[in-house]
Amino acid sequence: MRGFLDRFKYHGLFIKLFMVTLVSIITVALLTSLVTIQMSEKLFMNTFSITNSKIISQIKANFESFNYSIVTASNNVQQNGTIKGFLTNPDLNSTTSLKSYYQASQQMERIQSNVAAYPVMMTITGVNRKSHSNDSTYWPNSLEKLRNSMLTVNTLVEPKRLLYQLDKENISGLDKDPVIVASRALMERTSGNQYGILYFAIKESDFKRFYASFTSGGNDVAILDQSGIIVSSNRQELIGKENLDLLSHAQEMEQKGLTFKDVNVLGENSLVLSEYLPVYDFYLVNLINKKEVLSEMVDFKTVALICVGIVLVALIIVFLISRRLTKSLTLLARQMPRIAENNFDNYITVSGSYEIKELGKAYNYMLDELNEYVRKLIQTQKDQRNAELSALQMQINPHFLYNTLASVKILVQQGNKEKAAATINSLISLLQNTVGNISETISVAQELVNLKNYVFINHVRYGDQIAVNYFIADDCYGYHIPKLIIQPFIENAFFHAFQERKDGHIYVLFSREDETLVCEVVDNGVGMEGYDHENPDHSAISTSHFFSGIGIRNVHDRISLLYGEEYGVEIVSNIGEGTRVKIKLPLHKT
Amino acid sequence: MKKLLAVVLASFVLLTACSSKENNAPNNGGNAAEGTKEITVWAWDKAFNIGAMERASEAYKAKNPDLKVNIVENAQADIIQKLNAGLNAGTTKSLPTIVLIEDYRAQSFLQAYPEAFFDLSEFIKADDFADYKIGPTSLDGKQYGVPFDSGVAGLYVRTDYLEQAGYKVADLQDIDWKKFIEIGKAVKEKTGKSLLTQDPNDLGLIRMMIQSAGSWYLKEDGTTPNLADNAALKEAFETYKAMMDADIVKANSDWSQFVGAFNSGEVASIPTGNWITASVKAEASQSGKWAVVPFPKLTTTAGSVHASNLGGSSWYVMNVDGKEAAAEFLKQTFGSDVDLYQKLVTEIGAIGTLKAAAAGDAYKQADEFFGGQKVIEDFAKWTEQIPNVNYGMHTYAVEDILVVEMQNYLGGKAIDDVLKDAQAQAETQVK
Structure with missing residues (x-):
C-alpha cells in the first residue's frame, strides 16, 4: 500500500493533468453534442411543421379532386333519366326487368368513368327496391342491411348534401377493412321527390392512398368526422375509434387559425397540424410524434457512439502525450533527491521535451560546476598545506647551525681535524638534502643517510651517550618517503625523552605491514602523557625544534592530506617507559 | 496506468466490434433469405x-x-x-x-x-x-x-317450392331446358316466385349450356369465333329468351343481389357452379329445403350432356x-x-x-x-362427365359482344342476324 502510494506520489502531476483533460474533454463532448442535437431538433421540428403544412394542403387537394369526381358522377346519376326510370318504374315482366337492369348497368358503367381514377364502388338503390352495384363483391354485403343502416338514415336526414361516412357494417368478406361511403339522396329537381339513394364506397385502404405516401413512422395522418370518430388513418388500430381530444384540438386550431399545436395526444408528445375539409365535413389531422420522428432524424445511438469514440481516441492521445511529458519530469523528480546523499556525480539522463532537456542540461551543468568548485577547493587546500609545510621545512633552525658550527670550531681548536671534517661533511650533506625541493620524496636508504648525519652531528655536539640504532627490513630500502619526515621525531627523542638522564637508546625501525610502510621511532626516555594529534595542546610539543619548525601534528596532517586517512602518525607513550611513534606510509617506489 | 490503458483500449475495441456486428446483422439476414428456398x-x-x-x-x-x-x-x-x-x-x-x-x-x-x-x-x-x-x-x-x-355446374333447387308446384326432386333428374321452363311456369303460378335470377351482363348460363354440348364461343383452335353457325349457342340463346318470355326470371345486376335473391327465397333454383354451395348454406334457415340435381341439357343440340362447368x-x-x-x-x-x-x-x-x-x-x-344428399359425390361424378372444350383466348371479349347482342335479341332482333352480327364484330375485334 505504501509502495503504491509512493508510486502515486511521483505520478501526481500526470494524474492531475490527465484528470483535468479527461473532465474537460468529456464535458466539451457532452455539451457540444447536446447543444447540437437540441438545435437540430428545434430546426427540424420547425422545418417539419412547414413542410407538413404544405403536405397537408397537397393532401387536401387530393381529397378535393376526389370529391370533385364524386360530385360530377353523382350529378350525372341525378340527371340520368334511364337510371331514374330504373329506380322508379315497377317490373312488368322478366324481359322489361332484365332490360331495365341492363340499361341501368350500362349507364352506371358510363358514369363510373368519372371516378375511374379511384377504386370506387357505386351503388344505387331506388324506391322500387331495385338496386345496382358496379361491383358488389366487397360492398354492400346485403342490400337489406344497407337500407336500414345508419348510413341511409343519415343520408335521408340531409338529402341535399353529399355525405361522407365511415361504414363497417355492410362489408362482406373476412378481412374487415372498413369503407368510406359518400352518399346522397336522388331527388327530382322540380318536385323534390326522393326516388333513390346513390352510394359511392371506397375502401379505407384505398382512401388512405390520398395521404399514405406522405406518412412515415411517427408522422401519422388521421381523418376525423364531426363526432370525433377517426374515419381513416395510416395507423390501422385507430380507425373507427372515437378521439374527442383530437377533435377538440382540431376544432380549436380551426377556430383560432393555428398552423400547428404542441400537444399530448394518444399518450405521446406530438405536434398536431390540422385542416378542415369542408366538403367532407372531416378534419384532416397530421400527428407528428416528436420522439419517434426525432429518433429517426437524429440517430442518438450513432452520435453517442461517435462521441464516445472521439473522446476515447482523444483521451488515449492525451494520455500518451501527457504521459510522455510527465515521464521525464517524474524521472527528474526521482533522480534529483539523490544529490542530498553527497553524491555530486549523480548526473541526470537528459530526455523528453525541449524544456525538460534544458532543465536537465542546466542541472547537469550545475553539477559540473559544483564538482569543479569542490575539486578546486581541495586543490587549493592541498597547495596551502604544501606551501605551509615547505615554508616550515625551509626554516632550518639557526641554533642548530650555530651549535653545529660552534662544535666544529671546538673540534678544530682541539686539533681533532678528522672529526671536524666528518662533522662538516655531515652538515653539508644534511643541508644539501634540506635545501633541495621539499616536495620530493627520497628513498628510505637516503633518508637513513640523512638521519645518520643528523645523529652524528648531535653526537658531536652533545656526546654519544644516547645511542641511535637502525633496524631496516631488507625490502624497505627502495621505498620512497617524503623528505625529513622522520627527523622531527628523532629530534624530539633527543631533546625531550632524556632530560633527566644522560644515556638512553633510540631505535629507528622500517618495516612493511601488508601494503603499508611502517616507520617507528622508539625511545626508552621519560615518556609523556598520551599524545593525541587531535588535541591542540599536544601540537605545542614541536614548537621548540632545533632543526626545523615542523610540528608532529603537521607531519600527521601532511601525510593524511597526501596519502589518505588511513595513513598518519600514531604515538603511544607512558610516563617513565618511553615513547613509541609509529608513522604509516604507503608503499611508493618513486 | 498501463492497466488502465489496456482496459480503455480493450473497451474501445469491444465497442467497435459491437457496432460492426450490428452493421453486419441485416446483411446476414439477406444472405440467409437467399439460402433458404422461398x-x-x-x-x-x-x-x-x-x-x-x-x-x-x-x-x-x-x-x-x-x-x-x-x-x-x-x-x-x-x-x-x-x-x-x-x-x-x-x-x-x-x-x-x-x-x-x-x-x-x-x-x-x-x-x-x-x-x-x-x-x-x-x-x-x-x-x-x-x-x-x-x-x-x-x-x-x-x-x-x-x-x-x-x-362443375349443377341445378340447385328449392324442394319446398317445387313441391308446392307439384314436383318432386326425382322429377328434376336429367331434365332438359324445355322441361325446366315448364316447371318454372308452374312454380311462378303456384308460388309467385321466379325460377331463377339472371344478371343481363353475365352470360354464365349461356356458357354452361354450350359447354354441356361440347361447344364454345371459339373454335377448337382457340382463336376463331364460333358464333354464327353454332347450333348449341343458337339453342342457348333461344332458351334464354324463352325463359324471359315465360317471365320466370328475376333480374339482378350484381353479386350481392344474386346471392340475396336465393338467400331471401325469391327464386326457386340456381343453375350454376358448385362454388355457390357456401353462399347457399350461408342462409342456415333454409337447411333441408335445397337439393342439387344434374344440370339440364339442351333439347335439340346433339351431344349435350347433364354436366357442365362455370368458372x-x-x-x-x-x-x-x-x-x-x-x-x-x-x-x-x-x-x-x-x-x-x-x-x-x-x-x-x-x-x-x-x-x-x-x-x-x-x-x-x-x-x-341438402336433405341428406351426398352433394360432393354427385358433383365429383358430374365433373368427370364435363365435355372438354378449348376456352381459347377471347372468352371475355366475345362475351362482351354477346351481352349487347342478347339485349338486341330480346328486343326482337332475329336470332340468325344476332349471331351473324356478333360473329362479324368478334372477328374484327379479336384479329
Missing part, C-alpha cells in the same frame, strides 16, 4: 383459393420444412393486370413463382407468353385430373397448369428462380395429395378435379342442408 404465390379470395393454398402449404411443410411459401392476396383484376404488365415488359422480376389463373383466361396467357410459364409435364400427370380441365391448362401437348377447383381456376408456375421447388410443391400437394383434397372439401367447400380425390371419405359425406 416461393411466392399470388391468388385471390381469402376464403377460398388463399385458404386452399394455405392448407396445401401446411401439408407440405410437415414433410418439407425447408420451403417457405409466401402467399400474397391480390384481387383477380390486379393479378391479371400485373401479369400482363410484367409479361409485356418481358421481365419476370416482379412476378410470383406460382400464380392462380382462371381457366377462361388461361389460354390467353399461355399462348401469348408460353416461355414465361414452366412446363409441368414431368411433374403432373394430365390423366389424373378431370378431362375438361386439361384443355385450358395445357398448350401444344405440354401441361402448364395444375388443375385446381372444379366449376374454376388452376395453378401455374412462372419461369423464374425457384420454379423447380414450386413445381415439386404443387406435385406433392394439389398434384397428388388426396388427404389435402378431403380437407379442402370439408373446411373450404372446394371440390378439386383430382380424380383420385373423389374416392376419399369427405366426398361421400351426406349433407343435411
Whole structure:
C-alpha cells in the first residue's frame, strides 16, 4: 500500500493533468453534442411543421379532386333519366326487368368513368327496391342491411348534401377493412321527390392512398368526422375509434387559425397540424410524434457512439502525450533527491521535451560546476598545506647551525681535524638534502643517510651517550618517503625523552605491514602523557625544534592530506617507559 | 496506468466490434433469405383459393420444412393486370413463382407468353385430373397448369317450392331446358316466385349450356369465333329468351343481389357452379329445403350432356428462380395429395378435379342442408362427365359482344342476324 502510494506520489502531476483533460474533454463532448442535437431538433421540428403544412394542403387537394369526381358522377346519376326510370318504374315482366337492369348497368358503367381514377364502388338503390352495384363483391354485403343502416338514415336526414361516412357494417368478406361511403339522396329537381339513394364506397385502404405516401413512422395522418370518430388513418388500430381530444384540438386550431399545436395526444408528445375539409365535413389531422420522428432524424445511438469514440481516441492521445511529458519530469523528480546523499556525480539522463532537456542540461551543468568548485577547493587546500609545510621545512633552525658550527670550531681548536671534517661533511650533506625541493620524496636508504648525519652531528655536539640504532627490513630500502619526515621525531627523542638522564637508546625501525610502510621511532626516555594529534595542546610539543619548525601534528596532517586517512602518525607513550611513534606510509617506489 | 490503458483500449475495441456486428446483422439476414428456398404465390379470395393454398402449404411443410411459401392476396383484376404488365415488359422480376389463373383466361396467357410459364409435364400427370380441365391448362401437348377447383355446374333447387308446384326432386333428374321452363311456369303460378335470377351482363348460363354440348364461343383452335353457325349457342340463346318470355326470371345486376335473391327465397333454383354451395348454406334457415340435381341439357343440340362447368381456376408456375421447388410443391400437394383434397372439401367447400380425390371419405359425406344428399359425390361424378372444350383466348371479349347482342335479341332482333352480327364484330375485334 505504501509502495503504491509512493508510486502515486511521483505520478501526481500526470494524474492531475490527465484528470483535468479527461473532465474537460468529456464535458466539451457532452455539451457540444447536446447543444447540437437540441438545435437540430428545434430546426427540424420547425422545418417539419412547414413542410407538413404544405403536405397537408397537397393532401387536401387530393381529397378535393376526389370529391370533385364524386360530385360530377353523382350529378350525372341525378340527371340520368334511364337510371331514374330504373329506380322508379315497377317490373312488368322478366324481359322489361332484365332490360331495365341492363340499361341501368350500362349507364352506371358510363358514369363510373368519372371516378375511374379511384377504386370506387357505386351503388344505387331506388324506391322500387331495385338496386345496382358496379361491383358488389366487397360492398354492400346485403342490400337489406344497407337500407336500414345508419348510413341511409343519415343520408335521408340531409338529402341535399353529399355525405361522407365511415361504414363497417355492410362489408362482406373476412378481412374487415372498413369503407368510406359518400352518399346522397336522388331527388327530382322540380318536385323534390326522393326516388333513390346513390352510394359511392371506397375502401379505407384505398382512401388512405390520398395521404399514405406522405406518412412515415411517427408522422401519422388521421381523418376525423364531426363526432370525433377517426374515419381513416395510416395507423390501422385507430380507425373507427372515437378521439374527442383530437377533435377538440382540431376544432380549436380551426377556430383560432393555428398552423400547428404542441400537444399530448394518444399518450405521446406530438405536434398536431390540422385542416378542415369542408366538403367532407372531416378534419384532416397530421400527428407528428416528436420522439419517434426525432429518433429517426437524429440517430442518438450513432452520435453517442461517435462521441464516445472521439473522446476515447482523444483521451488515449492525451494520455500518451501527457504521459510522455510527465515521464521525464517524474524521472527528474526521482533522480534529483539523490544529490542530498553527497553524491555530486549523480548526473541526470537528459530526455523528453525541449524544456525538460534544458532543465536537465542546466542541472547537469550545475553539477559540473559544483564538482569543479569542490575539486578546486581541495586543490587549493592541498597547495596551502604544501606551501605551509615547505615554508616550515625551509626554516632550518639557526641554533642548530650555530651549535653545529660552534662544535666544529671546538673540534678544530682541539686539533681533532678528522672529526671536524666528518662533522662538516655531515652538515653539508644534511643541508644539501634540506635545501633541495621539499616536495620530493627520497628513498628510505637516503633518508637513513640523512638521519645518520643528523645523529652524528648531535653526537658531536652533545656526546654519544644516547645511542641511535637502525633496524631496516631488507625490502624497505627502495621505498620512497617524503623528505625529513622522520627527523622531527628523532629530534624530539633527543631533546625531550632524556632530560633527566644522560644515556638512553633510540631505535629507528622500517618495516612493511601488508601494503603499508611502517616507520617507528622508539625511545626508552621519560615518556609523556598520551599524545593525541587531535588535541591542540599536544601540537605545542614541536614548537621548540632545533632543526626545523615542523610540528608532529603537521607531519600527521601532511601525510593524511597526501596519502589518505588511513595513513598518519600514531604515538603511544607512558610516563617513565618511553615513547613509541609509529608513522604509516604507503608503499611508493618513486 | 498501463492497466488502465489496456482496459480503455480493450473497451474501445469491444465497442467497435459491437457496432460492426450490428452493421453486419441485416446483411446476414439477406444472405440467409437467399439460402433458404422461398416461393411466392399470388391468388385471390381469402376464403377460398388463399385458404386452399394455405392448407396445401401446411401439408407440405410437415414433410418439407425447408420451403417457405409466401402467399400474397391480390384481387383477380390486379393479378391479371400485373401479369400482363410484367409479361409485356418481358421481365419476370416482379412476378410470383406460382400464380392462380382462371381457366377462361388461361389460354390467353399461355399462348401469348408460353416461355414465361414452366412446363409441368414431368411433374403432373394430365390423366389424373378431370378431362375438361386439361384443355385450358395445357398448350401444344405440354401441361402448364395444375388443375385446381372444379366449376362443375349443377341445378340447385328449392324442394319446398317445387313441391308446392307439384314436383318432386326425382322429377328434376336429367331434365332438359324445355322441361325446366315448364316447371318454372308452374312454380311462378303456384308460388309467385321466379325460377331463377339472371344478371343481363353475365352470360354464365349461356356458357354452361354450350359447354354441356361440347361447344364454345371459339373454335377448337382457340382463336376463331364460333358464333354464327353454332347450333348449341343458337339453342342457348333461344332458351334464354324463352325463359324471359315465360317471365320466370328475376333480374339482378350484381353479386350481392344474386346471392340475396336465393338467400331471401325469391327464386326457386340456381343453375350454376358448385362454388355457390357456401353462399347457399350461408342462409342456415333454409337447411333441408335445397337439393342439387344434374344440370339440364339442351333439347335439340346433339351431344349435350347433364354436366357442365362455370368458372374454376388452376395453378401455374412462372419461369423464374425457384420454379423447380414450386413445381415439386404443387406435385406433392394439389398434384397428388388426396388427404389435402378431403380437407379442402370439408373446411373450404372446394371440390378439386383430382380424380383420385373423389374416392376419399369427405366426398361421400351426406349433407343435411341438402336433405341428406351426398352433394360432393354427385358433383365429383358430374365433373368427370364435363365435355372438354378449348376456352381459347377471347372468352371475355366475345362475351362482351354477346351481352349487347342478347339485349338486341330480346328486343326482337332475329336470332340468325344476332349471331351473324356478333360473329362479324368478334372477328374484327379479336384479329
